[in-house]
Amino acid sequence: MTQTLIEPRRASPEAVVDVTRVAVSTVIFSLRRDPGTDRLAVVVPLVMRTRDPHEGQWALPGGWLDATESxxxxxxxxxxxxTAIAPSYLEQLYAFGAVDRSPTRVVSIVYWALVRPDEIPAAPVENVSWHDVAELPRLAFDHNHIVEYALWRLRNKVGYSRIAHGLLADEFTLAELREVYESILGRRLDPANFRRQAENSGTLIPTDRFRTGSHRPARFYRYNQDVELADRGPLASERTPENESSTS
Amino acid sequence: MTQTLIEPRRASPEAVVDVTRVAVSTVIFSLRRDPGTDRLAVVVPLVMRTRDPHEGQWALPGGWLDATESxxxxxxxxxxxxTAIAPSYLEQLYAFGAVDRSPTRVVSIVYWALVRPDEIPAAPVENVSWHDVAELPRLAFDHNHIVEYALWRLRNKVGYSRIAHGLLADEFTLAELREVYESILGRRLDPANFRRQAENSGTLIPTDRFRTGSHRPARFYRYNQDVELADRGPLASERTPENESSTS
Known part of the structure; x- marks a missing residue:
C-alpha cells in the first residue's frame, strides 16, 4: 500500500486527540546485590522498546488493555x-492520565508488586533487563515519574506494614530485614534501634533456628501470619473492586 | 434519520467491545444530621440519570474524560x-474496569473527597440529592460497589490520619470529633477511651475557648497543622503524579 503525502502515516496530534486509549503498566520491585559494592539495591525490570514512540528506550512492562479482559x-x-514474571498478586497503584504523557492520548493504569529474588525467572528474557532504581536511565513516556511515585508509595508503606515480607524468604535474620529496609529507604538504620523496634512490633516470631557462619549465630525470624497486613491493598482483601465481576 | 432493522440503534456487545472509553466518577463524603433520629450520618451526593443506561437510577457524579484534559x-x-461542588482537593481512589460494569466497555477512574457541611452548595441542584451511605438504593452500574470500596478506604484512613479534619470545622470539641468517628466507623466509641487516645495522639491542640450551653463547658480543640497528614494521598503531596504536566 502506498502512502500519499496528503495522508501522513502518523496523524497530527490534533487529529487523534479525541481517541483515548487505555494501557496497563507494572512496576515490579525486587532486590539484587551488586557484586561490586556488595550493596543491596532495589531493582525493577524494564523492557527495551522496539518500536516508536520511544524506540530504543527502556520502558515499564505493559501493553494495551484488551476490551474483553479486566x-x-x-x-x-x-x-x-x-517479562515472564508472574507475581502471586498485583496491586493497582494509580491511573496516570496527563494529556501529554504520550504522543497520542493514553491513560495508563499502573499496577505494582514485590517479588522475591527467587521468583525472578532464571533464564534471561529478550529485551528485558533489571535496573537499580537509584540509577535509572531516561525512560520512555512518563515512566521515570511512575517509578518515582511507586517508590514513594513503597517507602510510605514499609513504615507501617509487613510489606518487606514480599521481598524476603520465609525466614530471615534481623540484619537481613534491616538491610531490606535500608535498601528501600535509601539510608542506614541504627542496628540496635532497629532490633528493638522489630522485636517490639508484634509482627515477628523468633524461630529456634540460627544462621551460622563467619559471624556469631543470628536467629531466624518469620512474620506472624496472624497479624493483619496493614493496607496490603484492595486486591488482597475481600473487598477487591473487581471481585464481583472479574474475568480472571 | 431512519433506522433500519438490520442496524439496531444499540450495537450488540460483540460489536462494540473493541472500543474502551474512559469516564471519571467522584465519591463525595460529607456529614448530615438526621432531624428525626438526631443521628449524624455519612452522606454522598447522587445524580439522577436522565438517559439510558440506567435511566431513572441514582449514580455517582461524573462524566466522560475529555481528550484534552487531565x-x-x-x-x-x-x-x-x-453537583456544583468544588472541593479544595480531590484524591484518586481507584480505576474500576470490570468488563461487564456497563453495557459498553467503560473504565472509570474514581476520585474521592471529604467536604464539610458548610462547603455544600446551599441551593438545591437539579437531579442531585444527598443519601445516607447506610441506606443507599440500588445505584446505576457498579456504583454501590464503588461507594462501598470508598467507605472501606475512609474507615481505614480514619484510624491513622487526621482525615476527620476534612469533615469538621477548624475548632471542635472532643465529643464532636468522636461523633464524626462514630458516624464513619458505624459504631459507638467509649467516650473516656476516645478522649484519652485523642489527647495522647499529638495531633490535637487544646484552645482557650469552650462550647457553653445546656451541658458543662466543653473545650474546643484544633488540629496541629505541623503534624504531617499521614497518607493524605498523592494529590496533597509534591509528588503528585500529574503535577508535571497537568492541564489544570
Missing part, C-alpha cells in the same frame, strides 16, 4: 508476556 | 457540572 487480568497478562 | 481536571469539571 484491568487486573490485563496487568498480569502483559507482565507475563513481556 | 484525569484530575475531568474529575473536578464533571463534579462541578453535575
Amino acid at each position: 484491568l487486573d487480568a490485563a496487568a498480569s497478562r502483559t507482565l507475563a508476556e513481556t | 484525569l484530575d481536571a475531568a474529575a473536578s469539571r464533571t463534579l462541578a457540572e453535575t
